[in-house]
Amino acid sequence: MLRSPTKRDAEAFLERMSNRKGSVVTEHESLERYNVDWTKQFIGKSKILLKPQTSEEISSILKYCNEEKIGVVPQAGNTGLVGGSVPVHDEVIVSIEKLNEVYDFDEVNGILSCESGCILQFLQEKVASSNHLLPLDFGAKGICMIGGNISTNAGGVYYYRFGSIHANVLGLEVILPDGTILDLMNKNRKDNTGYDLKHLFIGAEGTLGIVSKVIINCPRLPTARHVTFLACESFDAVQKTLDLAKAELGEILAAFEFMDQAILDEVGKEKKIPIAKVDEKSGEACNYRFCLTVETLGSNNEHDLSKMESFIEKSLANGYVVDGVLAQDLNQLHEIWDIRLSCNPIIKSAGYNYKYDISLPIEEYYSIVEEMRERLTSRPDARDMNWGHVIDGNLHFNVITPGNFDEDPELKALLDPYLYEAVAKRGGSISAEHGLGRSKKKYLGTLAKNPAALDIMRTFKSIFDPHGIMNPGKYLPMD
Amino acid sequence: MLRSPTKRDAEAFLERMSNRKGSVVTEHESLERYNVDWTKQFIGKSKILLKPQTSEEISSILKYCNEEKIGVVPQAGNTGLVGGSVPVHDEVIVSIEKLNEVYDFDEVNGILSCESGCILQFLQEKVASSNHLLPLDFGAKGICMIGGNISTNAGGVYYYRFGSIHANVLGLEVILPDGTILDLMNKNRKDNTGYDLKHLFIGAEGTLGIVSKVIINCPRLPTARHVTFLACESFDAVQKTLDLAKAELGEILAAFEFMDQAILDEVGKEKKIPIAKVDEKSGEACNYRFCLTVETLGSNNEHDLSKMESFIEKSLANGYVVDGVLAQDLNQLHEIWDIRLSCNPIIKSAGYNYKYDISLPIEEYYSIVEEMRERLTSRPDARDMNWGHVIDGNLHFNVITPGNFDEDPELKALLDPYLYEAVAKRGGSISAEHGLGRSKKKYLGTLAKNPAALDIMRTFKSIFDPHGIMNPGKYLPMD
Numbered sequence: 001m002l003r004s005p006t007k008r009d010a011e012a013f014l015e016r017m018s019n020r021k022g023s024v025v026t027e028h029e030s031l032e033r034y035n036v037d038w039t040k041q042f043i044g045k046s047k048i049l050l051k052p053q054t055s056e057e058i059s060s061i062l063k064y065c066n067e068e069k070i071g072v073v074p075q076a077g078n079t080g081l082v083g084g085s086v087p088v089h090d091e092v093i094v095s096i097e098k099l100n101e102v103y104d105f106d107e108v109n110g111i112l113s114c115e116s117g118c119i120l121q122f123l124q125e126k127v128a129s130s131n132h133l134l135p136l137d138f139g140a141k142g143i144c145m146i147g148g149n150i151s152t153n154a155g156g157v158y159y160y161r162f163g164s165i166h167a168n169v170l171g172l173e174v175i176l177p178d179g180t181i182l183d184l185m186n187k188n189r190k191d192n193t194g195y196d197l198k199h200l201f202i203g204a205e206g207t208l209g210i211v212s213k214v215i216i217n218c219p220r221l222p223t224a225r226h227v228t229f230l231a232c233e234s235f236d237a238v239q240k241t242l243d244l245a246k247a248e249l250g251e252i253l254a255a256f257e258f259m260d261q262a263i264l265d266e267v268g269k270e271k272k273i274p275i276a277k278v279d280e281k282s283g284e285a286c287n288y289r290f291c292l293t294v295e296t297l298g299s300n301n302e303h304d305l306s307k308m309e310s311f312i313e314k315s316l317a318n319g320y321v322v323d324g325v326l327a328q329d330l331n332q333l334h335e336i337w338d339i340r341l342s343c344n345p346i347i348k349s350a351g352y353n354y355k356y357d358i359s360l361p362i363e364e365y366y367s368i369v370e371e372m373r374e375r376l377t378s379r380p381d382a383r384d385m386n387w388g389h390v391i392d393g394n395l396h397f398n399v400i401t402p403g404n405f406d407e408d409p410e411l412k413a414l415l416d417p418y419l420y421e422a423v424a425k426r427g428g429s430i431s432a433e434h435g436l437g438r439s440k441k442k443y444l445g446t447l448a449k450n451p452a453a454l455d456i457m458r459t460f461k462s463i464f465d466p467h468g469i470m471n472p473g474k475y476l477p478m479d
Numbered sequence: 480m481l482r483s484p485t486k487r488d489a490e491a492f493l494e495r496m497s498n499r500k501g502s503v504v505t506e507h508e509s510l511e512r513y514n515v516d517w518t519k520q521f522i523g524k525s526k527i528l529l530k531p532q533t534s535e536e537i538s539s540i541l542k543y544c545n546e547e548k549i550g551v552v553p554q555a556g557n558t559g560l561v562g563g564s565v566p567v568h569d570e571v572i573v574s575i576e577k578l579n580e581v582y583d584f585d586e587v588n589g590i591l592s593c594e595s596g597c598i599l600q601f602l603q604e605k606v607a608s609s610n611h612l613l614p615l616d617f618g619a620k621g622i623c624m625i626g627g628n629i630s631t632n633a634g635g636v637y638y639y640r641f642g643s644i645h646a647n648v649l650g651l652e653v654i655l656p657d658g659t660i661l662d663l664m665n666k667n668r669k670d671n672t673g674y675d676l677k678h679l680f681i682g683a684e685g686t687l688g689i690v691s692k693v694i695i696n697c698p699r700l701p702t703a704r705h706v707t708f709l710a711c712e713s714f715d716a717v718q719k720t721l722d723l724a725k726a727e728l729g730e731i732l733a734a735f736e737f738m739d740q741a742i743l744d745e746v747g748k749e750k751k752i753p754i755a756k757v758d759e760k761s762g763e764a765c766n767y768r769f770c771l772t773v774e775t776l777g778s779n780n781e782h783d784l785s786k787m788e789s790f791i792e793k794s795l796a797n798g799y800v801v802d803g804v805l806a807q808d809l810n811q812l813h814e815i816w817d818i819r820l821s822c823n824p825i826i827k828s829a830g831y832n833y834k835y836d837i838s839l840p841i842e843e844y845y846s847i848v849e850e851m852r853e854r855l856t857s858r859p860d861a862r863d864m865n866w867g868h869v870i871d872g873n874l875h876f877n878v879i880t881p882g883n884f885d886e887d888p889e890l891k892a893l894l895d896p897y898l899y900e901a902v903a904k905r906g907g908s909i910s911a912e913h914g915l916g917r918s919k920k921k922y923l924g925t926l927a928k929n930p931a932a933l934d935i936m937r938t939f940k941s942i943f944d945p946h947g948i949m950n951p952g953k954y955l956p957m958d
Contacts, residue, residue: 108718109840109872155669164669166678167646182931188838189871190634190643190911192682193919193927194955195936199645199678203671220725239587246699250778251730299729303782359667361588392668393588432669440672448672452661457674463938476673 002071002472005048005092009070013050013092016060023057025049034093037086038079038140039353041407042438044087046073053098055173055181055212061094062210062469063179071472072177074206076117076148079140081344081355082437084152084205088473096147099212105130110218111170111187116147116211132218135162139341147211153203155433157340160391161254161297162219165202171215172198176208177465187215200460205435206471208464222254222297224304227333228312230324231275231288235366237320238290242362242391244320245294248311252298257340258390259291260369264339266385266400267346271339274332275323288323292390293340343387347400352407354399354415355439359429362393368422369397375414382411394432420447436475445477481550481951484527484571488549492529492571495539502536504528513572516565517558517619518832520886521917523566525552532577534652534660534691540573541689541948542658550951551656553685555596555627558619560823560834561916563631563684567952575626578691584609589697590649590666595626595690611697614641618820626690632682634912636819639870640733640776641698644681650694651677655687656944666694679939684914685950687943701733701776703783706812707791709803710754710767714845716799717769721841721870723799724773727790731777736819737869738770739848743818745864745879746825750818753811754802767802771869772819822866826879831886833878833894838908841872847901848876854893861890873911899926915954924956 010024017023025031026048035044052058065072071091078085087093099117106113107130114123121141124134136149138156148154150172153165162168171186184198201208232238238258245253264273264287279286294311298304308326315321327333347353360368369386376382381401388395399415401408420430420440424447431440431448445454454477461468461476468478489503496502504510505527514523531537544551550570557564566572578596585592586609593602600620603613615628617635627633629651632644641647650665663677680687711717717737724732743752743766758765773790777783787805794800806812826832839847848865855861860880867874878894880887899909899919903926910919910927924933933956940947940955947957 106840108842153671153675155671159669163642163646166675167642180931182935183929184932186908187840187906188908188911190638190838190868190873191908192632192634192910192912192914193908194915194923194932195679195687195939196632196645196682197932197935200674203675208674220729222729248778250699250701251776297730299727300782300786303779303785306782307779359669361585361666363587389669394669427666429665429667429670429672431671432667433671435671436673444673450662452659453663453673453676456661456676459942460674463942 002069002469004090005070009068010048012064013048013061016064017050017052017057020053023051025051034075034078034095035086037083039081039348039355042083042086044073045090046087046093047090049093049095051095051098055175058094058175058210058212059179059181062175062177065092065469066177066179066467069467070469072469073471074151074210076151077119077140077144079144079148080152080437081357081434082439084435084437084471084474085148088438091472094210096145096210096212102126107132110220112216112218113187114146114214116150116214117145120144120146120149127218128221131221133221134216134218135168136165139344146214150202150211150214151204151206152435153433155389155392155394157255157257157389159389160256166199168217169198169202169214170217172201172211173213174201174209175212177470182209185213185215189217203435205437205475207461207475208470222299224298224301225333226296226304226308227327227336228294228308228324229274229336230292230294230315230321231277232290232292232320233288233322235290238292238390239362240318241292241315241320244315244318245311248314249296249307252296252304252307254297255293255295256391257293257387259340259343259387260385261287261289262383263343263347263385263387264288264291266350267339267342270346271342273339274325274336277323293336340387347385347398351400351402352405354412356397356419357432357434358395358397358423359393359432360395360423360426361428362390364426364428365390365393365395368395368426371422372397372419375418379411379414417443417447438474441475441477481548481948483569484549488547489527491543492527492540495543496529496531496536499532502530504530513554513557513574514565516562518560518827518834521562521565523552524569525566525572526569528572528574530574530577534654537573537654537689537691538658538660541654541656544571544948545656545658545946548946549948551948552950553630553689555630556598556619556623558623558627559631559916560836560913561918563914563916563950563953564627567917570951573689575624575689575691581605586611589699591695591697592666593625593693595629595693596624599623599625599628606697607700610700612700613695613697614647615644618823625693629681629690629693630683630685631914632912634868634871634873636734636736636868638868639735645678647696648677648681648693649696651680651690652692653680653688653690656949661688664692664694668696682914684916684954686940686954687949701778703775703777703780704812705775705783705787706806706815707773707787707803708753708815709771709773709794709800710756711769711771711799712767712801714769717771717869718841719797720771720794720799723794723797724790727793728775728786731775731783731786733776734772734774735870736772736866738819738822738866739864740766740768741862742822742826742864742866743767743770745829746818746821749825750821752818753804753815756802772815819866826864826877830879830881831884833891835876835898836911836913837874837876837902838872838911839874839902839905840907841869843905843907844869844872844874847874847905850901851876851898854897858890858893896922896926917953920954920956
């Protein structure tokens, strides 16, 4: 059993951070934004926020909490969508925001070493200025931190091209609950010396320790970039367009993103959608059934443009694509991307969001939306709005109650576990890239993992965190 | 303490494999090649070889050995170079060679599912016939098995382009020492449901269990392939050529391999080296100081050739490269690759091989050879011959005693631990892609991993394999 932290604990924490001003925050107002997650659906009641500046300070804090049996919620940018980064009760929040030093970017070997609290976009710009690319990109890049990206095994739009975080992280430093500073700071691209422990902490959502330092492999910065926005009138056509993109764009294909009409309608209220059709009945302009954002990244502008144009021509000639636009300059390119990257923030302000992040075999990708839509016919107040990284089989299925910002338990009960069961039946994953947090913990043992795998996970959790102080009440069902 | 297996155990194993003929091998002659590793430097004394056909049979065998405390050596293609796949004493050998079924190649999603005993080359051909590429390639591809590749986290020539096994394996089935069939057979590219346990078994060299089934993500098969063979006269020029290749070839750069003059001289005794210089002193033809094999893989022949020609022109114009040849057809392409891929087999027949597989920062890549060469001046009977995947910082440093096939303890003592210490000092890795096996176990705790990391590894080993039956005497120093 964990206990509530007290004023005396706050004093002990302050001592452990050299009595530095601002290192312990206890004012209600200052704590508010750390207690509420991005979706505003998960709200904690922490009364103590800590801002350590070094690995040693984190070590000392965790050791104390471990001895005193005080719950700890590690927090990075707090941009997660599954309630993983805010307390369930009154756990102490340990923010990594002050761990923001870049140690080194090694231009010769393409290796970035930094602290885990660095903002993603800052790191992207840092390595880009040395002609390299940080192989991670998310809509939240201006706020999210690299340590949070790693702890949630975040996916993103370039996953297909540059691979997962497991593929790109070379080394980590992790502070364990007993205060051990676990140095896994390998800088070699190839290192076969023992069990590769770092992978255990990637996607562990802070339940085994706090990631404090990071080493990432960065490829050269591509010099040519092209983006097209295409329309398809059936999901079969989307699939065929994807297949054609893989064939025609080959190694320069970097992103292939999907949006359906409902999300386009919603985003269209705030942003201009560059292509539209005429509705047969009303005679008015309306959005296509599906739109795709396709990006190439390469090293030769002329070659890439020729590949992109050939892809677009063929997809039009085959009838897969019915309309499209190719960005002619960087402004248009950003406008096109802005539509896709606005999906999340725009629906957030439209109503209550029932958010689902799932993986499916491509041939089942949209069938699940149609099945759910049928299930929701009794609820005309709810509308599904969907987008995702279709090239990875990753769908963001969302149900919104426009204008109504309260959760409706009846609607929720219509959605899950039914949706997760439908995903499992199709061989998909109930969490593609957002993680488990509080949202999916209860389905891990029934719809995602078998008892043997779950047992091993529980064993690992008990070894690293015997008192269960790390991010309690989330991720792993312990009983 | 483990005990020696007996005739009664052999009978028990036979029963566990339905008394199938050939499933238990006890004849000395048939066992011989399973007891000797590829280097012929590691020789076991096993009297029992088992050839299970199913996961259930492996499960039953391991459960029995675990209860009876009999050591087990899992064996795949037995092509390893560190003595990991043959017994130290008389452990039972469990070969996975009969687990050779391909379950499915899903062309739409590019996903291969198969048993772990499938030969790599067979799998390569299988997925190539469906227009996809298996993202692994090694010289031993005609013999090595996918389960062995995964268990050793094998690297290879396309690692730079297609990433590590951690990046490409989606799912595994592993049989644990207690007989548990651990199903981690995920087919989704993105799956964030709990600790990603599969990574623990990748590169564990069979010390935690036996990999029995595999799911691998396969990209589209590139349609254009070009290979050039280039000469440089200094390592600084090699580095500059590598840098230029990354800039000019960008996303189509697939392999960038390195050989030094000594290995070229040795390979040149059996294979024609396509480019040579005139020796200033003797006036005779001789090999260049360094040669490079550079490959591109892409989707447009014309574009790729134009990039390749531009790269070669610039590297010649800049003086980085002094001579070169671009393969004009598939025959020439294979002849060029054959030189690089013959390094290992050719030096094996030249004398005793002291083999080292290390990672280094690129700027230190050849300095270590020079340091070792100086150290070996007292031994004119020994010659270093070196090659490697320079683009990954991976060097295969080898010392040969031409004509002398016996290990010389004095020479060995000159080489290690000095070499490993020199690697550690430079921030490199003492095992890049070959693994630990018997060769490097003793240096793991002193030159590769810190006590905290080593402790966790030992804990994991104890959890999965409390009696230490799996691949005993290797990998992890347990005391």
